[in-house]
Amino acid sequence: xxxxxxxxxxxxxxxxxxxxxxxxxxxxxxxxxxxxxxxxxxxxxxxxxxxxxxxxxxxxxxxxxxxxxxxxxxxxxxxxxxxxxxxxxxxxxxxxxxxxxxxxxxxxxxxxxxxxxxxxxxxxxxxxxxxxxxxxxxxxxxxxxxxxxxxxxxxxxxxxxxxxxxxxxxxxxxxxxxxxxxxxxxxxxxxxxxxxxxxxxxxxxxxxxxxxxxxxxxxxxxxxxxxxxxxxxxxxxxxxxxxxxxxxxxxxxxxxxxxxxxxxxxxxxxxxxxxxxxxxxxxxxxxxxxxxxxxxxxxxxxxxxxxxxxxxxxxxxxxxxxxxxxxxxxxxxxxxxxxxxxxxxxxxxxxxxxxxxxxxxxxxxxxxxxxxxxxxxxxxxxxxxxxxxxxxxxxxxxxxxxxxxxxxxxxxxxxxxxxxxxxxxxxxxxxxxxxxxxxxxxxxxxxxxxxxxxxxxxxxxxxxxxxxxxxxxxxxxxxxxxxxxxxxxxxxxxxxxxxxxxxxxxxxxxxxxxxxxxxxxxxxxxxxxxxxxxxxxxxxxxxxxxxxxxxxxxxxxxxxxxxxxxxxxxxxxxxxxxxxxx
Numbered sequence: 380x381x382x383x384x385x386x387x388x389x390x391x392x393x394x395x396x397x398x399x400x401x402x403x404x405x406x407x408x409x410x411x412x413x414x415x416x417x418x419x420x421x422x423x424x425x426x427x428x429x430x431x432x433x434x435x436x437x438x439x440x441x442x443x444x445x446x447x448x449x450x451x452x453x454x455x456x457x458x459x460x461x462x463x464x465x466x467x468x469x470x471x472x473x474x475x476x477x478x479x480x481x482x483x484x485x486x487x488x489x490x491x492x493x494x495x496x497x498x499x500x501x502x503x504x505x506x507x508x509x510x511x512x513x514x515x516x517x518x519x520x521x522x523x524x525x526x527x528x529x530x531x532x533x534x535x536x537x538x539x540x541x542x543x544x545x546x547x548x549x550x551x552x553x554x555x556x557x558x559x560x561x562x563x564x565x566x567x568x569x570x571x572x573x574x575x576x577x578x579x580x581x582x583x584x585x586x587x588x589x590x591x592x593x594x595x596x597x598x599x600x601x602x603x604x605x606x607x608x609x610x611x612x613x614x615x616x617x618x619x620x621x622x623x624x625x626x627x628x629x630x631x632x633x634x635x636x637x638x639x640x641x642x643x644x645x646x647x648x649x650x651x652x653x654x655x656x657x658x659x660x661x662x663x664x665x666x667x668x669x670x671x672x673x674x675x676x677x678x679x680x681x682x683x684x685x686x687x688x689x690x691x692x693x694x695x696x697x698x699x700x701x702x703x704x705x706x707x708x709x710x711x712x713x714x715x716x717x718x719x720x721x722x723x724x725x726x727x728x729x730x731x732x733x734x735x736x737x738x739x740x741x742x743x744x745x746x747x748x749x750x751x752x753x754x755x756x757x758x759x760x761x762x763x764x765x766x767x768x769x770x771x772x773x774x775x776x777x778x779x780x781x782x783x784x785x786x787x788x789x790x791x792x793x794x795x796x797x798x799x800x801x802x803x804x805x806x807x808x809x810x811x812x813x814x815x816x817x818x819x820x821x822x823x824x825x826x827x828x829x830x831x832x833x834x835x836x837x838x839x840x841x842x843x844x845x846x847x848x849x850x851x852x853x854x855x856x857x858x859x860x861x862x863x864x865x866x867x868x869x870x871x872x873x874x875x876x877x878x879x880x881x882x883x884x885x886x887x888x889x890x891x892x893x894x895x896x897x898x899x900x901x902x903x904x905x906x907x908x909x910x911x912x913x914x915x916x917x918x919x920x921x922x923x924x925x926x927x928x929x930x931x932x933x934x935x936x937x938x939x940x941x942x943x944x945x946x947x948x949x950x951x952x953x954x955x956x957x958x959x960x961x
Contacts, residue, residue: 667929752803938952
């Protein structure tokens with residue numbers, strides 16, 4: 380029996396393993412082996428074809444040396460004509476293939492540590508010594524040798540270039556963003572500076588506006604105080620001159636009194652014009668709308684200008700109709716009065732007519748005159764302040780040229796219209812148009828303002844006059860006494876009450892508004908009424924032309940006249956207050 384150590388005694392040999400130990404076995408396994416060998420050959424040829432025609436580079440190499448095998452794609456990536464040329468030229472991967480020896484050492488150490496790496500980006504050196512960007516996927520094959528590796532190589536040059544281009548674009552974009560950010564920051568700095576400067580300017584403007592408002596308030600206070608102080612002596616002088624005109628004086632003295640009267644009228648008109656134009660320019664004059672008997676107002680103005688017409692030797696005709704409107708009575712009266720004054724000023728012969736007409740969509744107040752007329756190209760200039768047209772025959776400068784400027788502004792404030800037509804040498808026509816929506820039903824009585832004759836109209840009428848100016852008390856007494864009134868002057872509420880204690884029973888009270896010690900005429904009127912236990916008819920006569928005073932008087936149901944008082948207006952007021960004769 381053979382020993383186990385003996386190969387022949389093992390009971391089998393290599394031929395047995397391959398099935399070739401006997402003739403019968405060879406015959407049985409040879410065809411299958413042949414088929415297997417053919418399959419292996421076909422598989423080898425297929426892998427060989429794939430290896431040679433692959434798009435990516437494939438190589439087998441020893442990390443301590445050079446290439447063991449490589450495909451044509453690898454040769455093309457490295458810039459060689461064929462794999463044999465690559466294998467011949469590159470015998471040391473570290474120094475000849477990789478651009479960076481340090482990077483090769485890192486890759487080698489990673490393969491030794493982990494056995495593989497995937498898609499590792501690096502640079503290989505081409506035949507022309509230029510770098511080519513590749514991605515390596517490597518597998519260490521210790522079965523073939525300690526440092527034998529198999530590698531797939533992908534040329535990623537285009538991808539790297541695209542990435543570099545993208546990085547460049549990103550860098551440029553970041554730079555542009557930084558530049559724009561810097562520009563925006565600079566713009567914001569400039570904007571903040573401009574805002575600060577604007578706020579500074581606005582603050583300065585506010586200070587300037589407040590200073591201007593304060594200056595206007597100071598001017599208004601000054602104008603009010605100055606006008607009050609100026610109108611008080613004018614009022615006294617006006618009443619004194621009126622009393623003198625009613626007296627029997629020699630012709631020379633009578634002519635002098637008439638000239639003084641005209642001079643006082645001019646001073647009064649000038650002061651009133653200055654006050655009104657100042658308020659209109661400051662937009663401080665607001666319309667105080669109420670119901671007005673237009674016919675009565677115009678007839679009152681007609682009676683006022685009848686004396687002017689008589690003194691100038693002119694005809695004056697009045698053609699009005701019963702009609703009532705909602706308006707500011709003071710402003711409308713001032714408009715018509717200024718137009719009538721202007722008509723009489725520039726008319727030397729013929730006359731003036733005041734008429735009211737109703738047209739399709741408006742009510743027209745018309746003032747006609749036969750004066751010197753105005754040239755067509757100068758019609759708009761007449762409404763400019765301090766501007767006067769001085770045609771031949773007008774006798775030089777007339778007034779200061781504010782009358783028509785005041786008319787134009789008041790017409791605009793009221794929402795009316797004004798038109799003018801004129802023919803040089805023939806005369807002019809001014810028309811104030813009131814929209815029909817301002818007209819109201821005729822609910823107001825249509826009656827003319829009562830006036831009396833020169834004297835004797837108010838015989839025995841007891842009039843209590845309250846004023847803190849002695850000159851005004853004296854002049855009021857002179858005028859009223861010539862009209863037949865019994866005048867009782869008092870310088871304040873205490874003096875008036877003292878007269879009541881002495882037995883005075885006044886029929887009418889005429890009181891100045893501003894009295895001494897901040898007292899008012901209204902308070903004095905109410906004190907007298909309380910003391911007598913009856914509502915004595917009363918009116919306020921004041922130099923204060925403010926809208927607040929006018930509104931207050933209307934709320935108190937107290938008639939009001941502004942100083943300087945014209946005698947015909949005072950007469951009309953007194954007639955409206957006097958109790959009916961028994």
